[in-house]
Structure formats: structure tokens, C-alpha cells
Amino acid sequence: MVEQQKTYSIGKIAQLSNLSAHTIRAWERRYNVVTPLRSDGGTRRYTESHLKRFQLLGAAVDAGHRISDLVELDQAILAQLAGTVRTRAVDRQASNRKGEYVTLDPRSVTEAIGYAKELDATNVERCLGIQYRLLGASTFRTHFCRVLLTRVGTLWEQGEISMATEHLLSAALKSLLLRTFDASSTAANAPKVVFTTPDDEQHELGLLIAAGVAADAGAEVINLGPQLPADVVGRAVLKQHPFALALSMVNVPLGTQRAYVRRLRNILPDPIQIWLGGADARNDIAGCEVLGLEEMAARIREVVAVRASATS
Ligand code: B12
Structure with missing residues (x-):
């Protein structure tokens, strides 16, 4: 029954999955990625499992996969794919093994800081966006941000990062954190x-x-x-x-x-x-x-x- 489970509006799904409402509708129409429930008035309503699927699909697309390759996959495989990125996107040391996939999670903080050191705002936002989707807003804010900022603090004390690097990371984190209360x-x-x-x-x-x-x-x-x-x-x-x-x-x-x-x-x-x-x-x-x-x-x-x- 629709009334007995927690459901989300398309706007909330967009906010929590870092996708636009337009993309969500397009993926439904073209690829049938989920079939939303409908309220009495016919408005789309999404379940927790729909939310999880959008988060994983978004993260996997960000990680370099094509949406058309992902639609048939079940949640477990999607989760695995979403946790990987092509080596060129992970870090420079691994980049000579072109086309391979490596695990993202353990390196996510290092990766974000690495791009920030190069003042590469696009890739900083991409890395943080992937973590936001993979972990969900709540874990992202209470765990990922804490670990990242503690590392930034240590590097700052050691004189290993510039003020510009810290500001770039802070600004990217701020824009994600601001999304989470609506x-x-x-x-x-x-x-x-x-x-x-x-x-x-x-x-x-x-x-x-x-x-x-x-x-x-x-x-x-x-x-x-x-x-x-x-x-x-x-x-x-x-x-x-x-x-x-x-x-x-x-x-x-x-x-x-x-x-x-x-x-x-x-x-x-x-x-x-x-x-x-x-x-x-x-x-x-x-x-x-x-x-x-x-x-x-x-x-x-x-x-x-x-x-x-x-x-x-
Ligand atoms: C990013 C950063 C900055 C940025 C801030 C950017 C921004 N937009 O926020 C900038 C460059 C502006 C900055 C400036 C300075 N910074 Co600074 N900065 C940091 C850094 C790296 C991260 C701070 C942060 O966001 N922490 C992460 C969050 C998660 O931690 P938090 O703020 O403590 O919050 C947590 C809890 O306390 C709690 N919480 C926080 N607020 C609230 C409120 C409520 C109601 C509740 C319930 C809970 C709660 O929730 C959070 C989650 O766990 C830290 C290093 C570090 N280890 O934290 C230094 C740090 C905080 N900075 C420090 C210092 C000294 C400064 C400067 C004085 C440096 C200088 N010489 O100019 C200036 C001060 C500027 C000023 N007047 O305020 C010191 C503070 C030391 C202290 N308290 O004695 C730190 C710890 C670095 C260090 N080791 O020396 N900084």
C-alpha cells in the first residue's frame, strides 16, 4: 500500500540523488529504470528502493558508465560498478593502466584533495558528487566530510596545501551540504x-x-x-x-x-x-x-x- 511506506516526490529524489528532475523523467521514459507509484492525483511518488536505484545509477554514470549499459543490471552489480571509476579518473599514478577499473572508496578523500591541489574544480565536484550519491546525504555529511576536513586540517598545518586548495574544497562541500535541508x-x-x-x-x-x-x-x-x-x-x-x-x-x-x-x-x-x-x-x-x-x-x-x- 502506498500510504504505508515512506515515499518521496520527484524533487526530493532529485535532491537526494544529485540528478535533475528532467534526467529522472528521461531515464524513466527512455529506459524504464523504475516505475514510480502514483498518488491519487497522479503525481509520481518514489519508494526507498527507487531512491537507492537512482543514487546508484547516478554514481555509476558519474563513474564513466553509460546509462544504456546499466539499466538491465541489478542493485548489487550496480553498487559494485558505482564504486569503481575508470583509472584515469581515480589518480594519476594508476592512469597508465588505461581502461581498467579500480575501487574508488578508499581513495576518495585523497582523490578529492589531489584534484583540489591542482585547482581542478570540475573534478573536485565530480568526486564529491559521487561520494554524496554513494553514501547518501546523511553519511556523506557526518562521516565523509569529517574525514576529508580532518585531513585538510592536517595538511594545512604541515603547509602542504594552499589556501586556494582549502577554499576550493570548502566551497564544493558547502554547495553539497546546502542541498540537504529543504x-x-x-x-x-x-x-x-x-x-x-x-x-x-x-x-x-x-x-x-x-x-x-x-x-x-x-x-x-x-x-x-x-x-x-x-x-x-x-x-x-x-x-x-x-x-x-x-x-x-x-x-x-x-x-x-x-x-x-x-x-x-x-x-x-x-x-x-x-x-x-x-x-x-x-x-x-x-x-x-x-x-x-x-x-x-x-x-x-x-x-x-x-x-x-x-x-x-
Ligand atoms: C576549513 C577550515 C577553515 C576555513 C573555513 C571555511 C568554511 N567555509 O567553513 C577557513 C580558511 C575560513 C579557516 C580559517 C581559520 N581557521 Co580553520 N580550519 C578549517 C578546517 C580545515 C576544517 C574546519 C571544518 O569545517 N571542520 C569540520 C567540521 C566537521 O568540524 P566542526 O566544525 O568542529 O563541526 C563538527 C562538530 O563540532 C559539530 N558541530 C559544529 N557546529 C555545531 C553546532 C551545533 C549546534 C551542534 C549540535 C554541533 C555542531 O558538527 C560537526 C560534525 O562533526 C579545520 C581543521 C579541522 N580539523 O577541523 C581548521 C581549524 C578549525 N581552523 C583553525 C584556525 C586556527 C583557523 C584560523 C584562525 C586560521 C588563521 N590563522 O587565519 C582562521 C579563523 C577564521 C575565523 N575568524 O573564523 C583551527 C582551530 C583551532 C582552535 N579551535 O583552536 C583548526 C582546527 C585547524 C588547526 N588544527 O589549527 N579555517
Whole structure:
């Protein structure tokens, strides 16, 4: 029964598989890649297994395979193919073995950084796009990004990458991370959570990761972006009246964090919670709480459940 399983709109499938709605429709029409369910009004609805198939097909196409060669393959073989790319695309050392296939996953981070070092934006985006599809948005954000950025941090400390390389990678990651929260797909009474960072906090990727986790847990994410003065945030929050304000602190001195939260607490009514996250978030600041990703997600799921039972 359609009603009993989770289904997705074509827009959501496009977002989660990194394909356009146009491509999805074309693949259905030309190659019959999946047969979508239909709502009462005749609109396409897709199941979890359809989503997985589009993600794998997209990744396999990105990896150099032709869609016409893929349509007959089952999920297991597709998964194998999607995890491989032609050697020329993986790394330079292997490129003399032209036409061979090699496993992508263990090298994906190295590969992305390699292209970024050459300032090859097209291939950086392609590599990250493949990982996004293969792993899914959630694992991409919580695992792949963390591993990649930790490596970038180490190389940066060792003076092995330039600022341009770091910026290229950050920009490519940011554009993928921004895709993963889409207000149109949240429930009408979802708890709103506003995300931002203080004036001098440029680090934004952790904020976007946290915002994605919040969206997955059922929150309506309002992302103000980084580096906002407390007064500006206070005014925006008063307008939106969210359940919580989530701040990311990666490189902010304790005194600044304290003053920032104090300023906000003076502006905001008590029921609006202030959550602090990020590697530098301090536990000993009055008027707010430090939360990890899991804790924040659990908090949001709890409110979602309470609101759902109140309306049913
Ligand atoms: C990319 C990067 C930058 C980029 C940021 C680009 C961007 N658009 O975001 C740029 C070039 C701007 C930058 C600048 C600087 N950086 Co920098 N940067 C990094 C790097 C490589 C990755 C940061 C990152 O995105 N981390 C990945 C995410 C996944 O981690 P995270 O932010 O901690 O977030 C995680 C959790 O904490 C949590 N989380 C984050 N926010 C929130 C919020 C909530 C509510 C919740 C629940 C959870 C949560 O979720 C995330 C997932 O696990 C790190 C190295 C590293 N190892 O992290 C250094 C690093 C963070 N940078 C550092 C420094 C020192 C700087 C500079 C001062 C360097 C300089 N001399 O100019 C400037 C400061 C600029 C400023 N004023 O803010 C230090 C910070 C050290 C510290 N805290 O004491 C690091 C650790 C590098 C190092 N080892 O020295 N940087």
C-alpha cells in the first residue's frame, strides 16, 4: 500500500540523488529504470528502493558508465560498478593502466584533495558528487566530510596545501551540504531551529553539517549563514520565533562566546533555547547548553513526537 511506506516526490529524489528532475523523467521514459507509484492525483511518488536505484545509477554514470549499459543490471552489480571509476579518473599514478577499473572508496578523500591541489574544480565536484550519491546525504555529511576536513586540517598545518586548495574544497562541500535541508519537505508544525555563527567565526561547514542533522531529525532549518552580530541574530530570531537557536563555535574565545550568548539571552525570551556546538563550544556559559550532534537530533525528535501526538 502506498500510504504505508515512506515515499518521496520527484524533487526530493532529485535532491537526494544529485540528478535533475528532467534526467529522472528521461531515464524513466527512455529506459524504464523504475516505475514510480502514483498518488491519487497522479503525481509520481518514489519508494526507498527507487531512491537507492537512482543514487546508484547516478554514481555509476558519474563513474564513466553509460546509462544504456546499466539499466538491465541489478542493485548489487550496480553498487559494485558505482564504486569503481575508470583509472584515469581515480589518480594519476594508476592512469597508465588505461581502461581498467579500480575501487574508488578508499581513495576518495585523497582523490578529492589531489584534484583540489591542482585547482581542478570540475573534478573536485565530480568526486564529491559521487561520494554524496554513494553514501547518501546523511553519511556523506557526518562521516565523509569529517574525514576529508580532518585531513585538510592536517595538511594545512604541515603547509602542504594552499589556501586556494582549502577554499576550493570548502566551497564544493558547502554547495553539497546546502542541498540537504529543504524547508519544503518538512512537516507544517516542525520545530524551527535557526543556525548561525558569531561575528568572527568563519568556519561554516560544521554549522551546515549540524543543520543537515537537524533537518534529518525533523526540524525546519533556518540557516542564516556564518558571522552575524548578536543583535542581528536576535532580531531575526524574534521574527521567526523558533524552538531553538543553534550556534557553531569552532574558533571563538571563551569571553567572546560568553558575551555573545549574554547579549542574545537579553534579547530572546526564555523558552527559546540556545544550543552551542562545535569543537570550541564551552560548557560553562550561562543561558545556553552545549550539545553534540546526536543529542541535538534526539532533542528535535522528541519535540517532533510531542507535536505529532498533540495533533493526532
Ligand atoms: C576549513 C577550515 C577553515 C576555513 C573555513 C571555511 C568554511 N567555509 O567553513 C577557513 C580558511 C575560513 C579557516 C580559517 C581559520 N581557521 Co580553520 N580550519 C578549517 C578546517 C580545515 C576544517 C574546519 C571544518 O569545517 N571542520 C569540520 C567540521 C566537521 O568540524 P566542526 O566544525 O568542529 O563541526 C563538527 C562538530 O563540532 C559539530 N558541530 C559544529 N557546529 C555545531 C553546532 C551545533 C549546534 C551542534 C549540535 C554541533 C555542531 O558538527 C560537526 C560534525 O562533526 C579545520 C581543521 C579541522 N580539523 O577541523 C581548521 C581549524 C578549525 N581552523 C583553525 C584556525 C586556527 C583557523 C584560523 C584562525 C586560521 C588563521 N590563522 O587565519 C582562521 C579563523 C577564521 C575565523 N575568524 O573564523 C583551527 C582551530 C583551532 C582552535 N579551535 O583552536 C583548526 C582546527 C585547524 C588547526 N588544527 O589549527 N579555517
